[in-house]
Amino acid sequence: MRLIDIIREREQARIGKEMGPTRWRDVTQEDMNAFGISTHDPDPMHVDPEWAAKNSPFGGTIAFGFWTLSMITAFQHEMAGGIDGGGYEGVDDVAMIGINYGCDRLRFIEPVQIGSRIRARGQVVEIDKVGPDRLRRTIDLVVEIEGKERPALSTRWLSMILIPETDVTLQGFRRDGTA
Structure with a gap:
């Protein structure tokens, strides 16, 4: 079995399962x-x-909406068992590289006041093999505001999982910077 298939099976096992909530973070x-x-x-x-x-x-x-959105990377690190700065427990950094691919259905719902606290929760909804060396992960994610009924934002977040194997180049994401 190829590494991409092992990672795909692991990621597919997460579909439909709650991720988070993360710890509260001060704004x-x-x-x-x-x-x-x-x-x-x-x-x-x-x-x-x-x-x-x-x-x-x-x-x-109030917080910049795009600052709040940018926090989803840190929240994802935490939900994946990592720490601030991107360290992950039990993940071989050489085996896979995760990159942001974009957001679908992004909505800024509630302003985030300075002095409040936010956290995230999500759910993997889809894992697609989109090339010989990559998977696209789709997560429905909300950023909650402590004490508020409505979330700060809601999005369908897309990321790519790149699996560099010796027989596969990372087409479109080469280390030498070419497309």
Whole structure:
């Protein structure tokens, strides 16, 4: 049996099973300020507490929606048994590489106020073999806000699992940077 088939069987066994919830994570003004700087987006709704207190319908600063979305990678690491920074228990980093492929049906539902806490839960809904060296994993995922009925966001998140075997090149994702 090839490595891709072993990983596919393991991933298919997760279909329909709840992932998470993750631990709660603090939403801080420092994180929003850093995100605003790194994305060249100094929107005062997110980075200026005084302005937001006076002018926003939320009474203060709120998280960038795309910051909240970006947290799903860290949440996925945790749901897969890893730690912050991407370490995974029991996963051979050489055997597979996971990359973001995109989102379907992404909706930002509830604003996330600074000082709140968020966490994620999800469910694998599909694993497709889309090439000789890759699987596409589809996860329905929500990011919850502590104490709120409605989630911050809901998405169908897609990722690729690349399985570099000696007889297969990673077509479209070569290490030398060519397509």
